[in-house]
Amino acid sequence: MRHCVGLPALETYILILISTVFVNNIVMAKILGLCPFMGVSRKLEAAIGMGLATAFVLTLASGASYLVNEYLLGTELIYLRTLSFIVVIAGIVQFTEMFINKTSPVLYQVLGIYLPLITTNCAVLGIPLLNAQAQHNFVESLFFGAGGALGFTLVLILFAGIRERLDTCDVPTPFKGTSIAMITAGLMSLAFMGFSGLVK
Amino acid sequence: MLTAILVMVSIAVVIGLALGWSAIKLKVEGNPLAEKIDAILPQTQCGQCGFPGCKPYANAIAKGEADINQCPPGGEDGVKKLAELLGVEAKPLDETHGTPKPKSVAFIDEQICIGCTLCIQACPVDAIAGAAKQMHTIIAAECTGCELCLPPCPVDCITMEPIVEDLPHWKWKHPVINLKRVA
Amino acid sequence: MSRELFKFKGGVHPPEHKSESNTRPIAVAPIPNFLVIPVRQHIGNPAKPLVHVGQSVLKGQMIAAADGYISAAVHAPTSGVISDINLQAVPHVSGLPDLCITLVTDGLEQWIDHGPIDYLALPPAALRMQLRDMGLAGLGGAVFPSAVKLDPGAAHTCPTLIINGGECEPWITCDEMLMRERADDILQGVAVMRHLLDSTEVLVGIEDNKPEALAAMQAAAAKLDFKVEIVAVPAIYPGGGAKQLIQTLTGQEVPSGKLSTDIGIQVFNVGTAYALARAVHHGEPLISRLVTVTGHVLRPQNFEVLIGTPMHTLITHAGDRHGTTGVLMGGPMMGMPMPDLKVPVVKATNCILVKSRELFPALPKALPCIRCTRCADVCPAELQPQELFRFAKAGDFGRAQEYHLFDCIECGCCSYVCPSHIPLVDFYRYAKSEIWANEKEKRAADLARERHEFRQFRLEREKKEKAEKLAAKTQAKRAELTTAPAGGAVASEADAKKALIAAALARAQAKKVEATPKNTDSLSAETQREIEEIEVRRAKIRELAHQPLETEEKPK
């Protein structure tokens, strides 16, 4: 999305938020971050926990990756972007894991393997890279990260609600479990297409 | 080339320090999960899971050494509850640890019992009343049906009586609305 | 004096079918030749039989005593001989047998001596115990021991007393006929209740589709010395439910999970009030009750029936007809199908409804739920039956409890209106009994864990005690030995140990000396020679024992 020139700052932030949460939603439009989306959406509490954890990591990561990109990499070390971003994200995820293990061990146990897996979540790496590509300034990249995370959490929670209802449905046996979840995710992104074209 | 290495090293050092500091501050001890698992297990203390009682089995599951389908008295929904708690896939019961049997209570045939107290020492929940050379009898309310008292008995006077459903314990059955027969 | 009424949410209007059985007056059913009296006819512990087989009993004699506070006694409905006490079929949907006392009637109707009780003089607690021993239990359908409900509890007062003449269930008219013909006795019973509960306000709720009953009760109420308000409530099913009647008459709601006495209200059925009046003013225990026999019978009518009368005798008395497809105890909305017809009438039997293909066509097969929420609109407990159904069907009992499954009064309104004809109440009953069973198992498991942990602790403690005792003993021993060679200063631990070893050796030596034979000194010469010979032979044998046995192969 080209650099928003001329619009007052507040309006760009709102536009960024609307675009990342609804129009090109990380999961629904950009099809990023599918493995936790499928893995953690079995129960609502796990989904909310996962959503918040990813939001926390994503916002921090976008901020940190902006600083790294702006001050450390500058213009000639662009090829180091992916490498450094991954290191930063891994560090933040480790910190989040310890933090969650300390504050609510139950959530830590429920999230299980998916908590460290945030590092490999392609949305978490995707957003900082998109930030860097679109040369957002610091606040814009924070909003972009927060918007992406909010979109991810919103869709994850909605999907968890649906999957809990799907458990009580009499789904034909070949479609039970993950396959009906995949179909539902497909229909969800079909519904999210309604927002396409919302933001120029 | 040099600056690239410098940059990467500096990022790594900064993050390493931050993590080291937070690792100390956010130390976590104890494993509250074991109690949660123990709450699900049926507490028959029968040892069919290969552990001397339910608490050791719970600790083993918490540490990941034991599988969640080794408890026949817990039955299928016991495995399902454990799977739900640990967020893993529910596996069918492992037959090598024995098959789930209808809940039953031990019964001592008082004609044959010689009062040797071997079963009293073997009972994990002290559900057998009696003393040396005195008559032994089983407190039905507290017997968990773990069958640990059967092997030590020298005269084999203990039998397992399955609990028969009487009026106060009668349960409504799952109503079957079978669409397939409808046509 | 029309009282301002409130409206409870939901409720349905099933066809009433009251006119079939409320035209004929109450008749007394003939005494059958034998009565089967179950000991578990009320909520709480079953009564303990007092009689033995072959004992002849009089009418009204107690044959099974109440067991504990929440229980009620059981009495012989007529004079006769106890033929046996064993497991028999009882009116329960499960068809499982229960302990029953069978009484062969002699038809003499010899009463045991019984007289009125001066309820004003007796202290309330004693009166309640006496009522419990006269077998009084709620006749509205719940059959909860009345003695317990008549206890006003810690507050010592229950300001509002409501008498339930609602009878909203279709087909049943036993309360209506009771009010029409015996209004005065009912209000006598209400007076006793008012005295026991020390109530200030007494209300009688009767549905407005029973004008004659209303008139009779109002006439009887006028003759009383204290104020009783007879109120006509709108005829909606389940208006006769305790919680619904409370809300209609007082606008108050019983808090979820609590009893009506927590908000100072107690509800009794008119039948219970009548039975209380008979017990207090005539000394008659609860041995008979009013039963509506209706449905597919020639002469649907209300009968005064002895407890324990087999149902088939009643049905033949009311005129058996061809084409019966089964019998219900209670009404069509909350009634239970009877396993077979020889089960006896019990205190809870307010109606015997004979089904037939025309009156009760086979229920259509159920289709999946389309979440149309008609059931939520009619649910008097304001629950979400479609969600509860989804959780009960999937076996997710935790969520069912979160959605207040236990506030469901199983009135059947939701199944009645369901366009997919799903037997919703079946699912809720299944879920409730599963949850109760799981809770019982949970309690048993916790008890087992407690006992196991205590056993481990006990074994630990015994081991520790034994170790301590041992250590104490060795300590004392060591102290005792090291102090024996007093004088020399004990240099160090090593010396103490050496001293101990030396002492032990000395002791062993002394023992060996003792063991040598004492009789070797004053021996005669000749015995001395014999001893030496034995010693020589012993030495030769010892020598032989040492040599290798090379001579074995020679004798081959």
Next chain:
Amino acid sequence: MPAPFILDRSSVTQVMAWVLAALLPGVAAYVWVFGPGILVTLSLATVTALAAEAAMLKARGYPAKPFLTDLSAIVTAWLLALSLPSLAPWWLIITGTVFAIVVAKHLYGGLGQNIFNPAMVGYAVLIVSFPVQMTQWSGPVELTPSSLSFAQSATVIFGGEFPKAVLDAVTMATPLDTLRTGLLQQLTIDEIMPKSIFGHYGGTGFEWLAAAFLIGGLLLWALRIISWQVPLAFLAGIWLAAGFLHFFDAGRFGAPWFHLFAPSVMLGAFFIATDPVSGATTPRGKLIFGFGAGLLTIVIRTWGGFPDGVAFAILLMNLCVPLIDQYTQPRIYGGAGKEPRA
């Protein structure tokens, strides 16, 4: 089996029959305004829906009779047919109906278990995959130079070759399309409105069609087949959103009554959003569901890429239904923790 032994006369077939009956005035208005073409679409959709349902039921081993006679497939077919353009080709109708019945309904377990509204899933798939064919609307009879008889529209639908000129003479943009294209050319509302397509409230013919659906919907509400919360909240959502925008900038946003009297809004409010299976179940939940759907319709219509947002709005609200239901549980008798109503 115990539980109540008497039932009131209602049945799923009766519910669905009343819904179809309430749609008849709409169909009649449709034929009167746009010519008999719609009858072809309706019958084609109905046949396809029944065939698809029968096939799925057979595949799953369920008995066909009780499910085919509950008319739920026919309701889905009619709702989809009424939201498709009147001259949409036959294969479009068939793919939409088959997708709706097979994927949106039976993959989730058949009647009563679908998460999304089947008709709207069918519509969304069609508008996303075949945008061109989805704009073949025939204009109102009184405006277009000539109109198609039943046989002619049948041939058009079934793909028979047809002189281009006549076809162009018949087809016209819908009021919403005209409004959208006008706004894109930076015209103001006052310049667009006098065009012939716009009657006094909505499109010339379109407003009668909307009125017919409104009458059908009120009939359904009077018979207690649908509850009042969803339609009222849906219309209120549209009225408030459009009104706010209109008040905010009259030049660029259509008047609320214009948005309200679009046939798709009336059809959506009374027939599609009130689908009990995929909609919210608690009273407050239904209000949120309806209001949200109305709001989103206006958002998509004004800024979105599609001319009419009703389908997507309802699908998006279907997504939120499980959460809405969970967090709007009404208070029970006795308050459960909260102070009971004394």
